[in-house]
Amino acid sequence: MKNFLRKNGILLLVIALLLSILIGVSSSLLGGNADPLSNVVSTITAPVRSGVAAVAGWAEGVYQYVFQYGQIQEELSDLRAQVAELEDQVRQGQEASRENEQLRQLLDLQERRRDFVFESARVTARSTTNWESTLTLDKGSAADVEAGDCVVTETGVLVGVVSDVGLNWSTVSTVINTDIEMGGIVSRTYSAGILEGNFELMSQGRLRLSYLPEGAQLVAGDEVLTSGRGDVYPSGLVVGQVEGVFTDPSGQSRYAVIVPEAQLDSLIEVFVIKDFDIVE
């Protein structure tokens, strides 16, 4: 009997089935934390991923320097012009915030503030499948990163939300992934909706702002931010811009297609918001 099972691979199938059940049960019980086996394997392979990412990053840098030197120079002069313009805006802004502070003191209003606790992380791998949009970071539970933490770029643009955490790695569902769902608001009109990933739009690098109010007058280019409703995610993080407004196939609600502001396929360094305190 033992020989029959062995010879026909039935024994292997039984072992495989038991392993499948074990992984399935442990990953569903642990929620956002990786199951022990995945944690061990991914922790061991993390340095390899980091090494490959570093070499690939260096090679991309050299390629850009050699073959796109003219473009880089052009971008540099554009950025210098932008910096000059922004410096002028900052000067005007400083004057306005001084005035704002005086008025708040006059009216005895609480000061608005946004305190974030950041953890910088490097992107070591991108989606390994065409069915989801994820990034792997080189920081995990050892750096107090938790499932549900928001991830932003150096300019504060939302990249996604941490979905799976291991010891020295974590997986981020990007804003276009199908499991993303959070409150969003259009900064110009204050129209609120639900930001959600959509499979059809994911391959085009887009997401939806669903359940828009009936009277919402959105135009292409409107900026969309996180609304922070429910205090799960911070408010005011830039998500992207409205590309177009459409009516749901049911005809009952309208949604906007959003182009994310973050360049998801070329990110190298990001920041995980481990904690936040916003007073508005």
Added chain:
Amino acid sequence: MTRRDLIHKWFFYALGLLPVWLLDACILPRFPLFGTIPMLLPLAAAAVAVLEGAYAGAGFGLAVGLWWETAYPGGFGGLVFGLTLAGLIMGHLSQYVLRQSFPGYLLCSAGLLAALDALRIVRGLITHSAGLGAMLQVAVPEVLWSLVWSPLVWLLFQRIYRRVGGTRLA
């Protein structure tokens, strides 16, 4: 074949899996072709199943499935059983129906890739996460682009098979 020979043989097959994994997980996702990333791990499982037969194919399928579930994000366990079963079936097919050659391997690979994506489509339809058309638009290029890489994976494992495969170490 002694236990030492067996360890030697499977060590080389595991070593063969390493460049396939590096390509699949770390390098190719950086350079998608028209937004499509190939799946190379099923090709490795198919190659060993076709070359080594049903029992060894199931064993290697189990190892590849376990690696896929643990080294890649978002695993739910199903691939361990799925690839073991696939290794067993492909091994039997190559032994009794097809030939242990590249065309047989290509057919097995195409079947396995199609089966994996069909399961994803069925899951997507059950959970209403996407329409059939949208999922086919992802699945078809994925299978085709993966098959383009099949000669490379075949050559790698055929080379290992010629060196240590079957009962050569005995």
